[in-house]
Amino acid sequence: MQPSHSADPTHPLLAKAGRIQPTIEQLTALILAGGRGRRLGGIDKGLLEIGGHPLIAWTLAALEPQTGAILISANRNLDRYRSLGYPVVTDPLPEHPGPLAGILAGLRAALTPWVLVVPCDAPCLPPDLAVRLTKALAEQGGDLALVHDGQRIQWLHALLPVMLADDLAEYLEQGGRRAEDWFRCHSLALADCTDQAAAFANLNTPADLNNLSDRLRQDR
16 A cells, blocks of 8 residues: 555655745755766866866765755766765666756655755855755745746756656656756746856856866855
8 A cells, every 4th residue: 555645744745735845854966977078078077176176076065065965976987976975876778868867867766855956067056055946846836946047947956856757767768858848847946046147157168167167266
């Protein structure tokens, strides 16, 4: 017999219906570091040295106070990622079909009802990112929550219930690949991060990396 959702006030369905805001302990951060880095010549972006540390280390430091657990999605240099002290998950599909495959791995591996997804090249995340996303979810009642930076939705900065894993797996099995298309199949809550827009800038060129390095030095 399946347990009743009504008996568990932390179940994602009740977070939607009853506007219950997930707590830190109910969140697992998932850092996406499984990309091929094509725009930067195929480098493993998460392991790029920035300010004396691999890029992903800055992202980890920003997330550690915000969630109860952390997972890393990676598909190469696995030992180096594991050496950071957190579990590493790999794409469940061949040929690494994009970030949604990493998200699926994280949804299936997480031991909490919610997963906070960010890319590895997001070292300047707001210290209250999790609060903003969980608050938006509770107040707006969506299936999931995404960041809006004042100009656009940031599709890989998301708060997702693990109960969407099967839905995402079906989307991928049917050939779906675009994150935006899958997210738009669901009710969206949007967290306003207009005041932190620079934190979500893309890092796709050497100039982007140089600008980030300068910013991190100034923030020290």
